Amino acid sequence: MEFLQNNSLYIVLIITIICWLGIFIYLLNLDKKIKKLEKDIKNN
Amino acid sequence: MVYKIILGIGLTITIIAGLSFPMVEIPRFWYEMPIVPGLEDKARIIFFHVPTAWVSVIAFISSLYFGIKYLRNSEYTNDIKSVTAASLGFLFCILATITGAIWAKFSWGTYWNWDPRQTSIFILLLIYGAYFALRSSIENEEKKATLSAVYSIIAGLTVPFFIFIMPRIVASLHPDPIINPQAKIHMNPTMLIIFLLSLIGFTGIYIWMFTLKVKFSILNYSKKMKEQE
Amino acid sequence: MRKYIIPIFAIFQKDFKSELRTRYALNALAMFVVTTISIILFAIANETPSYEILAGILWIIIFFSAMSGMARTFVSEEEKNTVMTLHTITTPVTVYFGKFLFNLILLIVINSFSIILYMLLMPNFEIKSPDIFIVTLALGTFGLASTSTIIAAIIAKSNTKGTLYPVLSFPILLPLLLVVIKATKLALEGEIFSKALPDFQVMLAYFVVITAGSYLLFDYIWKD
Structure with a gap:
């Protein structure tokens, strides 16, 4: 904890990583959903 | 995958x-x-701000490319690609402007000082804004696609002028690590x-988002066509 | 060559005659310039503005009077339902250059009017290098006419015509405006001609590029 308080850069790093991973997982899910939708429409 | x-x-x-x-x-x-x-940790912005600006330029060029393609063959997918590229470019352009302004506040003292780089990104924003204003004011789909493609080409024609004009009008404070050999940042x-x-x-994220949005728009379009039948 | 020039002049003449008959644009524009200059005079009161500000204001007046005058170039055709007629009797290139010529003449008239008024009324506005000033004005007017014609053709098909016009034109005209303002400032400062030469090159290149682009793209705008 003390280390983080002295090196606030790493707090920024953690926040950025969390933001990026959130966006990444969201995009991955969206990708899957659209692929499924494409398949469904093609089969109909 | x-x-x-x-x-x-x-x-x-x-x-x-x-x-x-x-x-x-x-x-x-x-x-x-x-x-x-003079920059210390603030120099780390280069890893995140420059790529956003880079993507917005790439998006502008690809929007132009698909616009020209649309004018050639009137294929609706090309128009969809052109708009998608423009909307993503607009998003990244806003991101680059905001991150740049925050950085400028702590390196130059103000959020905005009409540095040549700031002026050119502002013009890019204006062009994107005008492009969407034009699109939203035309109802006929084909006319919309054609006219916005023509507009983006004309806007693209003026972009090279800024490269000549900007340095002649004001000197830039913007660090220039790639283009300028006497760089302030030593890479x-x-x-x-x-x-x-x-x-x-x-660029990878941009291409990914682009394909997702294009797929979605094409599905949407075919759904609309089915409803009309 | 004659094959192209005669129809272009015919289009120009048609617009010119209808303009002379109604004086729709000219009267409104003259009043627009007078109003703008008097507002500026009220605003600056007894101050003596610097050269930079004088050059900037002059081109703001020219830009907005062009924006209000040129907007109707193609809109009037749409309103009077004469587009189909033009489609059947001429080629797109003729229409574009005919309209360009008319806009150019209209801009020259309006610009000379605003500059004479500006010279008479503005304090501190003294052109020390007339050669730079005249070339700047000529090249600036050509570029302005070329851009405003093609954008006017684009907006004629949209729903919000008048408001959209300056919005679409501004980013396209900005490189030209930046250079002409700089060159006008040089003319006011009394610099020698060769110092403004690079700026003239940019203006000329701008005009050529925009006109060539318009020439190639006008077909797509014009066809239905």
């Missing part, structure tokens, strides 16, 4: 490296970056690799 996982891991590593690698006087190990005088190999990885990563 594999590419997407690689992209995700790659960009995560790039973010960790870009933000956590220590900056020292004289870099001795492979993970050490040199201190940039050592570690920084350069992280920077290039970041550029590739951001």
Whole structure:
């Protein structure tokens, strides 16, 4: 904890990583959903 | 799928490296970056701000490319691609403007001082804004696609002029690590690799978002066509 | 060559005659310039503005009077339902250059009017290098006419015509405006001609590029 308080850069790093991973997982899910939708429409 | 996982891991590593690698006087190990005088940790913006600006330019060019393609063959998918590229470009352009302004506040003292780089990104924003204003004011789909393609080409024609005009009007304070050889930021190999990885990563995200949005728009379009039948 | 020039002049003449009959644009524009200059005079009161501000204001007046005058170039055709007629009797290139010529003449008239008024009324506005000033004005007017014609053709098909016009034109005209303002400032400062030469090159290149682009793209705008 003390280390983080002295090196606030790493707090920024953690926040950025969390933001990026959130966006990444969201995009991955969206990708899957659209692929499924494409398949469904093609089969109909 | 594999590419997407690689992209995700790659960009995560790039973010960790870009933000956590220590900056020292004289870099001795492979993970050490040199201190940039006057900027210190603020120099790390280069790994995130420059790629957003880069993507917005790439998006502008690809929007232009698909616009020209549309004019040639009137294929509706080309128009969809052109709009998608423009909307993503607009998003990244806003991101680049905001990140740049925040950085400028702490390096130059003001959020906005009409530096040539700021002026040129402002013009890019204006062009994108005008493009969407034009699109929203035309009802006929074909006319909309044709006229917005024509407009983006004319706007693209004027862009090279800024490259000539801007430096003649005001001097820039903007650090210029790639184009200018007498750079204010000295790019050592570690920084350069992280920077290039970041550029590739951001371009990858852009292409991914682009294909997703295009797929969605095409599905939407075919649904609309079915309803009309 | 004659094959192209005669129909272009015919289009120009048609617009010119209808303009002379109604004086729709000219009267409104003259009043627009008078109003703008008097507002500026009220605003600056007894101050003596610097050369930079004088040059900027002059081109703001020219830009907005062009924006209000040129907007109707193609809109009037749409309103009077004469587009189909033009489609059947001429080629797109003829229409574009005919309209360009008319806009150019209209801009020359309006610009000379605003500059005479500006010279008479503005304090501190003294052109020390007339050669730079005249070339700047000529090249600036050509570029302005070329851009405003093609954008006017684009907006004629949209729903919000008048408001959209300056919005679409501004980013396209900005490089030209920046250079002409700079060159006008040089003319006011009394610099020698060769110092403004690079700026003239940019203006000329701008005009050529925009006109060539318009020439190639006008077909797509014009066809239905």
